Amino acid sequence: MSLQDDLQSAVELARKAGRLVLDQYGKVARLTKRCDEAVSDADRASQRMIVAGLRSRFAGDGVVGEENETGDAITFDVPNPAGRTWVIDPIDGTNNFLGGLGIFAVCIGLLEGGEPVLGVVHDVTRNQTYAAARGQGAWLDDRRIKVLDTPMGNNAMLMLTSNLLHTDGKPPAFVGRWVAQTDWKIRILGSAALEAVQVAAGVAHGAITLNGKLWDIAAPAAIVLEAGGKVTDPSGKPIFPFDLRHYTGAKVPFVAAPQVAHAELLREING
DSSP: OOHHHHHHHHHHHHHHHHHHHHHHTTTOOOEEOGGGOEEOHHHHHHHHHHHHHHHHHOTTSEEEESOOSSSSSOEEEOSOTTSEEEEEEEEETHHHHHHTOOOOEEEEEEEETTEEEEEEEEETTTTEEEEEETTSOEEETTEEEOOOOSOOOTTOEEEEOSOOOOTTSOOOHHHHHHHHOSSSEEEOOSOHHHHHHHHHTTSOSEEEESSOOHHHHHHHHHHHHHTTEEEEOTTSOBOOSOOOTTOOSOOOOEEEEEHHHHHHHHHHHHO
8 A cells, every 4th residue: 555545545534533532522531541641532442443353454664652541551562662652642631532522633654764754633512524645745625735934023823732731740941932022923732743843834823732642743743844844853853764672761852943943943943
């Protein structure tokens, strides 16, 4: 199968899982997993559906998923870390989902040799699908999308995730500077993947996540890159190729931005 065929399969699975998640919206309770993070039966049901679909179509591929059935670990079934591995976030934005805020997504990404070569981010309540495969362009449903080609300006929109604290419990200096000013427009959606794909769609000049995990960036990275953007860690170092060996859920902070804006954001972050 080609990557285009793989992408179509992933889109179908993400939309199917999205319908399952939407059917459970407002009907499930908040559960907890490792580190007291929120999870729900809908997260686990969504992941079960996606994993079953992937294993039926791509039996030899690896799978990394945010959830497992007991909440004590992630799903990590990767026979060949240098081969093809699907990375799943069954509900990105679980707290929004549980709280009744309709901003959450189903994410399916494919890493090949540690590189993001395919990504699907399905915006569940809006029934919109961001998707890309290497060499095939980036798409929002049937409309091709690309990153902005303008520098940061007075109306630049920046996406930040809600957890902006270092391990010492303090926010970095750039967060205070950005929140205190009114030129750059700061937005926090509560879904790292949906924030990142706003860069790919030409809506935002940047998306910064400090406490995300691999499943928050694997799918949107493929879309941002194919739309002409850049994805690194906040210091400017490459995230990909990602070394999957022994991955157990460590944080993967990232900055996603168009090429022009990326350099300016790194200067701000590290200044």
